[in-house]
Amino acid sequence: MKLGIIGCGKMGSALVKGAVREGSIKADSVNVFDVIDSASKRLADEIGAAIASSNDDLIDSSDAVLLCVKPQDTVKMLEGLSSPAQSKLFISIAAGLKLQDLEKSLGENARVIRVMPNTPALVGKGASAFSRGTGATDEDANFVMNLLGSVGQVLEVPEKQIDAITGLSGSGPAYIYTVIEALADGGVLVGLPKDKALLLAAQTVAGAAEMVMQTGDHPASLRDQVASPGGTTIAGLAALESGKLRATLIDAVKAATVRSEELGKS
Numbered sequence: 500m501k502l503g504i505i506g507c508g509k510m511g512s513a514l515v516k517g518a519v520r521e522g523s524i525k526a527d528s529v530n531v532f533d534v535i536d537s538a539s540k541r542l543a544d545e546i547g548a549a550i551a552s553s554n555d556d557l558i559d560s561s562d563a564v565l566l567c568v569k570p571q572d573t574v575k576m577l578e579g580l581s582s583p584a585q586s587k588l589f590i591s592i593a594a595g596l597k598l599q600d601l602e603k604s605l606g607e608n609a610r611v612i613r614v615m616p617n618t619p620a621l622v623g624k625g626a627s628a629f630s631r632g633t634g635a636t637d638e639d640a641n642f643v644m645n646l647l648g649s650v651g652q653v654l655e656v657p658e659k660q661i662d663a664i665t666g667l668s669g670s671g672p673a674y675i676y677t678v679i680e681a682l683a684d685g686g687v688l689v690g691l692p693k694d695k696a697l698l699l700a701a702q703t704v705a706g707a708a709e710m711v712m713q714t715g716d717h718p719a720s721l722r723d724q725v726a727s728p729g730g731t732t733i734a735g736l737a738a739l740e741s742g743k744l745r746a747t748l749i750d751a752v753k754a755a756t757v758r759s760e761e762l763g764k765s
């Protein structure tokens with residue numbers, strides 16, 4: 500399967516680099532194109548892929564096309580294509596852009612899959628979800644499942660859940676980077692060197708996430724196992740409750756979901 504990447508920015512690069520590294524696609528079957536020449540060149544050089552001369556050229560030489568440009572540019576870009584090939588699979592990662600809008604731009608019966616990935620795909624720890632359009636086949640869904648599955652966890656979901664997934668896992672890495680940075684700052688405040696504090700904070704987040712994934716235990720139960728009566732952890736947890744960490748994270752997911760819905764309407 501020849502895969503074309505339109506838009507070689509952060510997310511397009513993270514997905515394709517991860518998939519090539521994990522072996523789910525071969526670099527010599529990948530074509531890339533970006534309106535910024537240096538962006539196409541950087542990604543092509545990093546993975547050993549070919550550079551197409553235009554979006555039309557890229558689509559001509561691909562079986563599946565991964566659309567990785569900003570939501571506001573995606574429809575404009577699709578409508579500017581000279582021949583949106585009906586026989587190709589189009590996979591869009593644009594936040595907020597609905598299957599119906601993509602199908603309208605590409606023509607009836609277009610094979611379209613809408614994906615919400617996240618950047619940890621770059622290190623094989625992505626969290627992605629996708630929904631298939633009316634023209635997409637089981638084979639198309641399997642291709643996307645394998646592509647995204649090679650760079651992390653992937654779920655097929657009804658499209659009505661995609662905005663919520665955007666607010667949770669699409670934007671979520673940024674929330675967690677903020678948590679890691681803040682934990683490390685706390686470490687510095689109580690006397691640790693910055694580099695050690697950052698390493699311990701990041702590994703603590705990674706380890707706690709792995710505990711949730713591997714044990715299948717509820718996070719509240721895992722938390723209770725760490726917090727002994729009158730101990731250090733419950734003192735820290737009480738401070739988190741006063742600072743409304745949980746309410747703030749819940750609000751963050753809601754705000755990003757609302758923004759994704761707004762982007763879909765504009």
Ligand SMILES: NC(=O)c1ccc[n+]([C@@H]2O[C@H](COP(=O)([O-])OP(=O)(O)OC[C@H]3O[C@@H](n4cnc5c(N)ncnc54)[C@H](O)[C@@H]3O)[C@@H](O)[C@H]2O)c1
Pocket residue numbers: 505506507508509510511532533534535538554567568569570572576592593594615616617618669670
């Ligand atoms: N960054 C994330 O964490 C994240 C997470 C989930 C989904 N997404 C989605 O991924 C998509 C890309 O986001 P990003 O953060 O990688 O953006 P980005 O700005 O890093 O990359 C977009 C790239 O598209 C290129 N581009 C713009 N118009 C083009 C055109 N007509 N033809 C070819 N290339 C064109 C730009 O030059 C740029 O290099 C967005 O639709 C976004 O909603 C991003």
